[in-house]
Amino acid sequence: MTDAAILVKNVSKKFGDTLVLRDINLEVPRGQVSCLIGPSGSGKSTLLRCMAFLEQATSGTITIEGEPLGFVEGPNGRRLQTAAELRQTRSKIGMVFQQFNLWPHMTALGNVSASLRRVRKLSKAEAEDRAMAQLEKVGLKERAGFYPSQLSGGQQQRVAIARALALDPTIMLFDEPTSALDPELTGEVLNVMRALADEGMTMVVVTHEIGFAASVGNKICFLDHGKLLFHDTPEKVFAAPREPRLEQFLDTYLDRGAIMLR
Amino acid sequence: MSWKLFELLLQASLMTIFVSFISILAGLVIAIVLSAMRMSGNRWLYAGTGMFISFFRGVPLLVQLLLIFNLLPLIGITLPSLATAIIGLSLCTAAYQAENLRGGFEGVPIGLIESAEMAGFSRTQSFFWIRTPIALRMTFPALVNEAILILKASSLVSVVGLVELTKMAQNLSASTYQPLPIFASAGLIYLVINWGVAVVGRRVENALPGLPAK
Ligand SMILES: Nc1ncnc2c1ncn2[C@@H]1O[C@H](COP(=O)(O)OP(=O)(O)OP(=O)(O)O)[C@@H](O)[C@H]1O
Ligand SMILES: [Mg+2]
Numbered sequence A: 001m002t003d004a005a006i007l008v009k010n011v012s013k014k015f016g017d018t019l020v021l022r023d024i025n026l027e028v029p030r031g032q033v034s035c036l037i038g039p040s041g042s043g044k045s046t047l048l049r050c051m052a053f054l055e056q057a058t059s060g061t062i063t064i065e066g067e068p069l070g071f072v073e074g075p076n077g078r079r080l081q082t083a084a085e086l087r088q089t090r091s092k093i094g095m096v097f098q099q100f101n102l103w104p105h106m107t108a109l110g111n112v113s114a115s116l117r118r119v120r121k122l123s124k125a126e127a128e129d130r131a132m133a134q135l136e137k138v139g140l141k142e143r144a145g146f147y148p149s150q151l152s153g154g155q156q157q158r159v160a161i162a163r164a165l166a167l168d169p170t171i172m173l174f175d176e177p178t179s180a181l182d183p184e185l186t187g188e189v190l191n192v193m194r195a196l197a198d199e200g201m202t203m204v205v206v207t208h209e210i211g212f213a214a215s216v217g218n219k220i221c222f223l224d225h226g227k228l229l230f231h232d233t234p235e236k237v238f239a240a241p242r243e244p245r246l247e248q249f250l251d252t253y254l255d256r257g258a259i260m261l262r
Numbered sequence B: 001m002s003w004k005l006f007e008l009l010l011q012a013s014l015m016t017i018f019v020s021f022i023s024i025l026a027g028l029v030i031a032i033v034l035s036a037m038r039m040s041g042n043r044w045l046y047a048g049t050g051m052f053i054s055f056f057r058g059v060p061l062l063v064q065l066l067l068i069f070n071l072l073p074l075i076g077i078t079l080p081s082l083a084t085a086i087i088g089l090s091l092c093t094a095a096y097q098a099e100n101l102r103g104g105f106e107g108v109p110i111g112l113i114e115s116a117e118m119a120g121f122s123r124t125q126s127f128f129w130i131r132t133p134i135a136l137r138m139t140f141p142a143l144v145n146e147a148i149l150i151l152k153a154s155s156l157v158s159v160v161g162l163v164e165l166t167k168m169a170q171n172l173s174a175s176t177y178q179p180l181p182i183f184a185s186a187g188l189i190y191l192v193i194n195w196g197v198a199v200v201g202r203r204v205e206n207a208l209p210g211l212p213a214k
Helices: A046-049 A083-092 A108-118 A125-139 A153-165 A181-197 A210-216 A234-238 A243-251 B004-039 B041-060 B059-072 B083-106 B109-117 B122-136 B141-160 B163-176 B179-207
Strands: A006-013 A018-029 A033-037 A059-064 A070-076 A077-080 A091-097 A169-173 A204-206 A217-225 A227-232
Touching: A006 A046, A006 A077, A006 A204, A018 A046, A018 A204, A018 A227, A018 A243, A033 A210, A046 A059, A046 A108, A046 A169, A046 A204, A059 A091, A077 B083, A091 B109, A108 A125, A108 A153, A108 B122, A125 A153, A153 A169, A153 A181, A169 B041, A181 A204, A181 A210, A204 A210, A210 A234, A217 A234, A217 A243, A227 A234, B004 B041, B004 B083, B004 B122, B004 B141, B004 B163, B004 B179, B059 B083, B083 B122, B083 B141, B109 B122, B122 B141, B141 B163, B141 B179
Parallel strands: A033 A204, A033 A217, A091 A169, A169 A204
Antiparallel strands: A006 A018, A006 A059, A070 A077, A217 A227
8 A cells, every 4th residue: 555645557548649748757745735837738737637547548547545536447347437436546536626616506605515515415504514514624714605607717716725624525526726826825725735735635736836935846847849858846846957848938927926946 | 448448457467477487497307307417417418308399489389289289189188277377388488498498507517516516516516506506596587588478479379278378368358349458458468477477586596595606
């Protein structure tokens, strides 16, 4: 039994004929924060989505806490997990999207309590109690009755984090959680994520917030053209002399907090 | 034209409202079921719903009603004309509503469905708790529109023997020889009902939360 929360082994992904991920190998240890950085189109989202089986890798395997994700090993090779099996494996994973993806017809409380009621089958009262506690954690107890359209982007994203936490996942995946936000709203979301990291949540964060990655990430993974060029501690990755590709990439982010790394 | 005649028309309009209202609701439920079947991924169900929708959209309502009215007794089912009328109208509006809903379901952003998937919802749960409410919300104006069309189309159900507003107007005009004021009154009543539906519809629409962003 490995101590990896997520183990990515020889994962490649093709969309049609385009190879988007090339033989990725990556281990995300329990309780650690891995930040995925890289230029646009390098495959960060695709890799993250593979870790949630929202995308199926063309080859290779992904293991979530020792269990193969999306597949079951049998005597005659592997087969796809049934929908119920997949839900079971996925229940360890919470996911936060760039576009928040809150359900517009439900209040903040409704969004967070929905899975507790429909999936966990808790009573309305109990589900809402728990959901309220999650909302409090992200500082939005007062906004419980608001619909997504009545919330700012930062608030919506915090509700989305509370929703992803509702079923007590052990792993949280974030796909550019602050990219759709006005700059002055990124702080509140990053703070919630920082607190989550401090609690020891295993996290994989696709981000362009290099400052956040450098300060919160235990590991920085740099993707370029579908290849994982390297993954290492921020100290090592960001220390000069840097890889030329990373250097070039960081140059484009100097105005976004990476200045501290100069 | 006497007040008494107008009162009879008003009474008959209650039947129009009742039949239309029940048919719209029943049609909505059937339309949701049709949508579920169409999106189930089963090609037989897909083909079946396609045929159902083509038939009920392609054949005039009057012909449908006469078919149902004459077909059911042949297979040993005799229903009161009220039931026959509601069945005919419901099936017809269901086909149209299913087509309206299709646009709604296709407009549900994929991210909302993926977040339901990640929250542990099964396909069925996601369909009922996420996709359907959002699709309904997005197509609500079309639903109001359909309600108005059905209120007007309900004038056809007199062919199965139901006395609603139009049939009552016909009867009264035949017995009183005052077709003009009577049909003018009937028209006015339809107008007022549909105006009411439109106003309430807009109110409800503005009060409903839940349009996806963008
Ligand atoms: N569903 C898809 N079908 C076809 N090609 C896709 C699909 N999804 C992504 N791609 C392609 O795969 C490549 C990697 O995309 P991905 O979204 O993973 O990049 P990214 O690193 O997340 O970029 P960004 O920083 O812009 O979000 C891109 O070239 C993209 O066009
Ligand atoms: Mg991306």
